[in-house]
Amino acid sequence: MIAELGLAALWMAAALALLQVFAAGMAMRGGPDGFAALVRPVTVLQAVLVGISFLALLYLFAVTDLSVALVAANSHSAKPLVFKLSGAWGNHEGSMLLWVTVMALAGGLIAQVERRLPERTMWATMATQGFVALGFYAFLLLSSNPFERLAEPVEEGAGLNPLLQDIGLAFHPPTLYIGYVGLSVAFSFALGALLTRNVTPEFARVMRPWVLGAWVFLTAGIVAGSYWAYYELGWGGWWFWDPVENASLMPWLAATALLHSVSVLASRDALRTWTIMLGVVAFSMSMLGTFLVRSGILTSVHAFAVDPQRGTFILALLAIYIGGALVLFALRAHSIAEGKRFALVSREGALVVNNVALSAILAVVLLGTLYPLLTEAFGVRVSVGPPYFNPVSAIFFLPMLVVLAVGPLLRWRRDRVERIQRPVILMAVIGLAALVAVMALGGAELLSLLGIALAAALAVGSFLPLRGRSPRRLPLSVWGMVIAHFGVAVSLFGMAADTAFQQERLVALAPGSQAQVGPWSVELDGVVPVAGPNWTAIEGRIRASYRDGPPRDVAPQQRSFWQPVQETSEVALLTRWNGQLYVAIGQQAEGDRWQLRLWWKPFVTWIWYGGLLIALGGVLALIGRVVTDLRRRDAQARIAERRESEAAL
Numbered sequence: 001m002i003a004e005l006g007l008a009a010l011w012m013a014a015a016l017a018l019l020q021v022f023a024a025g026m027a028m029r030g031g032p033d034g035f036a037a038l039v040r041p042v043t044v045l046q047a048v049l050v051g052i053s054f055l056a057l058l059y060l061f062a063v064t065d066l067s068v069a070l071v072a073a074n075s076h077s078a079k080p081l082v083f084k085l086s087g088a089w090g091n092h093e094g095s096m097l098l099w100v101t102v103m104a105l106a107g108g109l110i111a112q113v114e115r116r117l118p119e120r121t122m123w124a125t126m127a128t129q130g131f132v133a134l135g136f137y138a139f140l141l142l143s144s145n146p147f148e149r150l151a152e153p154v155e156e157g158a159g160l161n162p163l164l165q166d167i168g169l170a171f172h173p174p175t176l177y178i179g180y181v182g183l184s185v186a187f188s189f190a191l192g193a194l195l196t197r198n199v200t201p202e203f204a205r206v207m208r209p210w211v212l213g214a215w216v217f218l219t220a221g222i223v224a225g226s227y228w229a230y231y232e233l234g235w236g237g238w239w240f241w242d243p244v245e246n247a248s249l250m251p252w253l254a255a256t257a258l259l260h261s262v263s264v265l266a267s268r269d270a271l272r273t274w275t276i277m278l279g280v281v282a283f284s285m286s287m288l289g290t291f292l293v294r295s296g297i298l299t300s301v302h303a304f305a306v307d308p309q310r311g312t313f314i315l316a317l318l319a320i321y322i323g324g325a326l327v328l329f330a331l332r333a334h335s336i337a338e339g340k341r342f343a344l345v346s347r348e349g350a351l352v353v354n355n356v357a358l359s360a361i362l363a364v365v366l367l368g369t370l371y372p373l374l375t376e377a378f379g380v381r382v383s384v385g386p387p388y389f390n391p392v393s394a395i396f397f398l399p400m401l402v403v404l405a406v407g408p409l410l411r412w413r414r415d416r417v418e419r420i421q422r423p424v425i426l427m428a429v430i431g432l433a434a435l436v437a438v439m440a441l442g443g444a445e446l447l448s449l450l451g452i453a454l455a456a457a458l459a460v461g462s463f464l465p466l467r468g469r470s471p472r473r474l475p476l477s478v479w480g481m482v483i484a485h486f487g488v489a490v491s492l493f494g495m496a497a498d499t500a501f502q503q504e505r506l507v508a509l510a511p512g513s514q515a516q517v518g519p520w521s522v523e524l525d526g527v528v529p530v531a532g533p534n535w536t537a538i539e540g541r542i543r544a545s546y547r548d549g550p551p552r553d554v555a556p557q558q559r560s561f562w563q564p565v566q567e568t569s570e571v572a573l574l575t576r577w578n579g580q581l582y583v584a585i586g587q588q589a590e591g592d593r594w595q596l597r598l599w600w601k602p603f604v605t606w607i608w609y610g611g612l613l614i615a616l617g618g619v620l621a622l623i624g625r626v627v628t629d630l631r632r633r634d635a636q637a638r639i640a641e642r643r644e645s646e647a648a649l
Contacts, residue, residue, distance in 0.1 A: 009056065036119070036123065039123060047108030236584070430456050465478070479624070495607055524594065539556070556596075557585065575605060578603060
């Protein structure tokens, strides 16, 4: 009964999305007032219904209803409750239902709170949002029904992929999806403004919080996913340039460019067409990523949905939405009035340079991700990995960091290079000092050397815009910029230091014997069997000492899940401020010896600390912008009220 209720709610939500598109379209074309009055309540009701549908799916997973095909294929009665619930979106159908649920909730929120846009632009935005949602409803109802019943209930479910049975992955997909869906909202706003030729600073101020919110969630999702891959896959790395990883990185790169562009439009009335174009590109990358992950067209180390037929459906949606948007842009872009001009040496000029660099990196990642697909069409199988991505993206990334450090020091509209000579020299000296210090240590490659030097310069440069200003009077958005840029420096330092100085050893130890990796001494006490709720494991009992300090216990495991049958490596981590000891246990070697893989990874945790700082900067900027917009709205309302009073007298 619950499954049928969820399916019925999904059908009704789809019907309301269709009604939303029709009513908003009619309102936009000047139809009867009744259509305009219908749009907002229909959008809110659609969000309520699809919310009910998703809650129904959560309930089916919580009670392990094995008469539902999706539950039987992705859950098991022995799983802990948190993994039963996360199993609802740890599969193809459930994750797409989560996608459209978040999208409908966002649409409902816009319908309830947004009153600043001109009515025609608002109707065009809601029509676009409903049209995009309609495609995903069709996808779920015609191709990927999450509530499909089995002819006969099974006795036990197949279980969830053990790699996904992790608390980090319980929250990673929803975080990422909120980011994706936030970009769909930006896409709808961009098309709404394009259709009505209303690309103004006020439009940008409406769009900016949605872009900021999406960017914050995308950042947090990528950071969480990177750390999950680091400790769950057991291979000791934090970024593999895997197609699934790239699928989330590409929208983030476009969203970062869009975020800066929409801020310029909102504050300085410039970059109008560029902002609209980036709004289309950012959502295009979300759709492309969805297609790559769902279709199985590219091989990935952690893709969990492989279905060419359903991939074709998403490809059709991609062609309709993005192809249509690009055609519309080509037809309308020339009619959008050009924004205010600015000199190349200005803060706007620096933002444009950085946006171009971000777009170039996006093109590098896109080409590297799709290249194996292109060559396979000609019968040649190739793989593209770090030897391509690292140096080619660095060509654009390293200069971008220089502009990132210098840009905030420039004035709006026009400036002189001579005015910022002293702070630039200060940053150059600090970067050079860091370069010399690292070269003295030896062993670092060129990219790592440059990375550490630029990280040091950027760390100092991030705080230079605060010179001579009262911290109490600074807008929260400025603090957000400073912290986000400092987070980039922290992450960059972590990446470069880990790459330059990490040490790895593969050893076979008998109980009582020791090995050394970096400053750590590791002694194997023994290996014992242990058991969990739905797995058994061998567990290494290990004592590790940092520079002859007191020993600390670690216990890496090799787990064997019985439903589905799969082995996973659960690594052990010992964290210090200056890095992590990373221990993975392997198979039994000759005699009573056991294989151990040991890494000393200097400053590796700074990668994720920096990522969290970047997200925190976005949160502060979002709060600051929203507060400013609310104050501006109140001031405008008071002015309008006073004018009405004066007119009445």
